[in-house]
Amino acid sequence: MALLGMVSAVAGFVKVRYLIDKAVIDNMVFRMHYRITSAILFLCCILVTANNLIGEPISCINDGAVPGHVLNTFCWITYTFTLPHANNKGIAHPGLGNDYEEEKRHHAYYQWVPFMLFFQGMLFYIPHWIWKNWEEGKVRMISDGMRGTVANMPSDDKGDRQNRLVQYLMDTLHMHNAYSFGYFFCEVLNFVNVVGNIFFLDTFLGGAFLTYGTEVVKFSNRNQEDRTDPMIEVFPRITKCTFHKYGSSGTIQKHDALCVLALNILNEKIFIFLWFWFIILSVVSGLVLIYSAAMILMPRTRETILKRRFRFGTPKGVEALVRKTQIGDFLLLHLLGQNMSLRVFGEVLDELSRRLHLGSNAPSAPSTLEMAPIYPNIGKFSKETET
Structure with a gap:
């Protein structure tokens, strides 16, 4: 039951939230x-x-x-070892033997796996x-009341909110590059992070x-006759440990112990899953x-996104939006499109493209709409400077 309680605390990371409750400020890969x-x-x-799954993580036996x-405590807090070259068929377990003069492979990683x-x-x-x-909640504030399908919203209220949103986009045009x-920058951090974690784990596991x-x-x-399980080589289940103590005559006695690392039955499965998951995540990242570089450098990509992703196909509207907005404006529109229905977002784009097309060479008229009731903190976004 304690394990279920701890697992339920993790479930909050993957719970599904309705768009009307929480604004979406990133993409699916970001959320991955x-x-x-x-x-x-x-x-x-x-x-x-969770020791109740496998019992004690280490259990050692010796001559008594x-x-x-x-012995269990000593071997856990220090290390155990195997012999890399002792893998022939004449031994009881891979990595174990009697020749202690050869090179040993010490295993102390299991102490740090939970922390890592x-x-x-x-x-x-x-x-x-x-x-x-x-982001400071910008998308949440300017899309308040318009997320989801807005099916129950009165038409007058919906039109008023759409006009307020379009007016805000016009008033802050070219001010969203920062x-x-x-x-x-955070997308780059995601990619660097997953690739860096692959090499971090490689160092942690001794290059394996x-x-x-x-x-x-x-x-x-x-x-089956000619193979050695690589999971056992990296995460051995049976290892050796040496304990030294003084005997009754004052001489140092060496006690060899055979240790069962039950925890490695979980570790080997966890890390093989992480290997495949990190490879997939690094590729999609x-x-x-x-995709983001193409969106920044190629205006034609933005046109394609508007036409296919949001099904906004008015030629003049696409031209006005792409040619007369900058990448910061387009990203904000892209995030808004993820929070609204296609129909509502299409109406917003229609109105925005109409104003851009008709008023591109003239200063925009001051808004007669009061912005404060819908966007109480929106004033701070208007003070952003273009980077």
Whole structure:
């Protein structure tokens, strides 16, 4: 029950929220980082600390000269080891043997796995935290009352809110470039973060993580007689530990212990899943960066987004919006389109393109609409300077 309580705390990262309750300020790939990936990492952290799943994480046996609880504690807080070259068929377990003169592979990572998973979960949440503070609720405020289908809204009220929104977009035209810079900067952070975490795990596991997934795939395709499980090589289930103590005559006695690392049965599954997930996430994050770069550098891409993504196909309207707005204005429109129905957003774009087309060479007339009731804090956004 305690485990279920901890897992339920993680569920908040992936819960579904209705658009009318919370504004959407990013895209699906962005949410894969801070909601799904952070939730996965925090859940894994909980699993590896839940002793009721596997019992004690380490259990060592010896000749009985050292109490079991003392030996278990010692081997857990120090390290255990295996012999990398002891993998032939004449041994009881891979990595174990009697030749202690050869090179040993020490395993101390298991002490740090929960801390590392929690730290990674925080790393994947940081870009969202930066963007949320940079964004300061702008999309939420200017789309208040218009998110979702607005099916129950009176037509007069809906038209009034649409006019207020369009007037705000006209009054703050070309003033959202700093806003867009923060968004694209956090997208870059997401990509750098997932790639950096791949190399971070590779260092953490002694250079075994980069090829971990491919080795596991190759292992499944080999003959059973000729293969050695790479998961056991990276996360051995049976290791050795050496305990030294003084004997009755004052000489140092060496006690060899055979240790069962039950926790590694979870670790090997967790890290093979993270390998595939990080590879997929890095690929889609890279594609999103290419998409964002095309949107910034190529106006034709913005036209295609308006026509296909939002089904806004008026030639003059698309021309006015793309040619007479900057990337910051377009990003704000793109985020607004994710929070409104296509019909309502199309009406907003129609009105905005009409005003841009008719009044592009003349100063805009002062608005007769009172902005304060709908956007109480909107004044601070009008003070943004163009970057």
